[in-house]
Amino acid sequence: MKLRLGILGADDSMEIIESVTQEFEELECLKIVYWNEEDIFDLIEPHIHDADLWLFSGKVPYTMVKEWGKISVPMAYVPHMGASLYRTLLHLSHQCEIKVRELSFDTFSARELILFLKEAGIDEGYTWLLHYDGAITAGELADYHEKLWREGKTKAAVTCLRTADMELRARGVPVHRVLPTRAGVLSVIHMLLRTHEMLHFKDTQIAVQIMEIDPLRELAGGTFATDEWQNAEIKTMEKLLRYTKHLQGSLKTAGPGRYAIFTTRGIMQNVTSDYRAMPDLDEAFGIHAEWVTCGIGIGKTAYEAEIHAGTALLHAKERGPGHWMVFFDDKSIAGPLGSQEQISYSSASSDRLQTLSQQTSLSVLTLSKLDSILKKRRSQEINAHELAQYMQILPRSARRILMELESNGLAQVVGEESPNPRGRPRKVYRIIL
Structure with a gap:
């Protein structure tokens, strides 16, 4: 089946781009010519799902559509340099x-x-x-x-x-x-095709979801006889089997109240809205989300993905029941899914964070989390209460982190905030990582 390439550009650029795309038999082109930047969104919106790749004739239309945020497939523009x-x-x-x-x-x-x-x-x-x-x-x-x-x-x-x-x-x-030149267009199309191949490979990577569900929560009457326990586990398994079928995966038990589901990265990405939300287990499968603690692992092999899922589960359990975390194949961690405080941080040690870790008593993982929180907030300033909310730790632990950074010249107090007239003022720190 041919790949669908959407092309949005000015009339003079479109002629050059068309002359190049004719050399690619594997491409089926959807051409959209615009005469005014204000018309771009109206022109492209009816075709959002009609292309596997998008090519723009210049930086302006590309930037506008990228900031618009409605296209999720690979996009690129033809550079005017060279x-x-x-x-x-x-x-x-x-x-x-x-x-x-x-x-x-x-x-x-x-x-x-x-x-x-x-x-x-x-x-x-x-x-x-x-x-x-x-x-x-x-x-x-x-x-x-x-x-x-x-x-x-x-x-x-x-x-x-x-x-x-x-x-x-x-x-x-x-x-x-x-x-644009023909050579420039040719180079960008090759790059788009390589990107599509890479994403297709990623979609077929293994994803493992390890879920911890307490079967006792199913016992509404509070009876704990062996038969009732087994019935509760059977009910949970039946629900999980329906969920597993939805994921086109396979299910295995991994200990009392713990289950592992094997599927692909692409499917997991879809059901979690690109790892931003938890799937609706309650409505669709009768599994109460607040009873489930989950770790999702991505890997090149089933073994690697399962190891990563176990690590993600540990991070989820640190935050308490009902939380979901993801551990990717590049050693980055994201979560909690569905939370406004969701962040993405790395468990791998960069030279910069390793140096800072040696300079302080803080781990590389803690510093990576802090770095990600500041980037998410788009501010270098934070107080202990805010840091505690993002990291799901006690305020006194957050204060300890900030004081440790301050004592090593990596943070400084730049002001105070009063949450209410009677409340204790909160110090605001500017972090310098």
């Missing part, structure tokens, strides 16, 4: 006799442009550049280039955005559009 830019500058230099310093650029980063000019043997540096990380409108780019041109600081604009090119032409500003 031969694309070299071809444009060669034309400007030889045909128009315009130097690099007399041009205004957009899209590229300063580092990219400096390295390109150096590699191209162009000794003169650039003067005017508008770099942007997120999305930007054609009007903003046109305003930037037009202002420089009208002030006599430049002789022409070099843009990577088709709509900005059209806008500048309408305003009478000399502009040259950097178009």
Whole structure:
């Protein structure tokens, strides 16, 4: 079966991209041409699930769709660096006799442009550049280039955005559009195909789910006769067998009240919404979620996945009944699933965290958790109460961690917060890892 490649781009870029995709017999292309950035979401939304891969003609549409967050398959855009830019500058230099310093650029980063000019043997540096990380409108780019041109600081604009090119032409500003090259398109398509292969391999990796369920919770009347115990276990097994069938997996017992389910990474990823939520066991299978403590392990072999699931279960049990944690094949840990305080941290030792661990009394795992919490919060500042909530530990343990960091110069008190008028003020620490 052919792979479906969605292509969204400007009209002039689409012609180049189409000429390349014709060389790939394994691709079936869905082509969408846009004329205004404001139309991109309306154009692409009806086709969200119609493609296995998405290719964008430039950085702006790619960034907009990525930030939109509704597409989960691999995406990429065709870069305008390299031969694309070299071809444009060669034309400007030889045909128009315009130097690099007399041009205004957009899209590229300063580092990219400096390295390109150096590699191209162009000794003169650039003067005017508008770099942007997120999305930007054609009007903003046109305003930037037009202002420089009208002030006599430049002789022409070099843009990577088709709509900005059209806008500048309408305003009478000399502009040259950097178009993608066939080689650039070819390289990105090969990269997308390799990414798809890698993800397909990952989906077929083994996933093991080890669940601890107390069968006594099934005994509503509080009787603990042997027969009642066995009946409770049989009921639990029947429910788990239905759940296992849903996962297209296999079930085995791993001790009293402990069960292991073997399935694939792709299926587990789907039922947990990409490892963000717990599956609805109660509604669909009659298993009360608050009775289940679970560890999910991912591995290249069943043995490795089962070992990882056991480790994940230990992390889940640290947080108490009803929690689910995941241990991936790259040694990273995520969870608790379904919690607002969910974080992802690594059990592997990086050189940076290993050095900090030796400098303090804190383990690499604790430091990795702290690092992930700060990244999730997008702030280097935190108090002990907040840290305790994220790490599911007592506030006094969180204070000990923060005081340990402070005593080693890795944290400093930057203020205090009062949760209520009578409450004890909480110190706010800025962490410097």
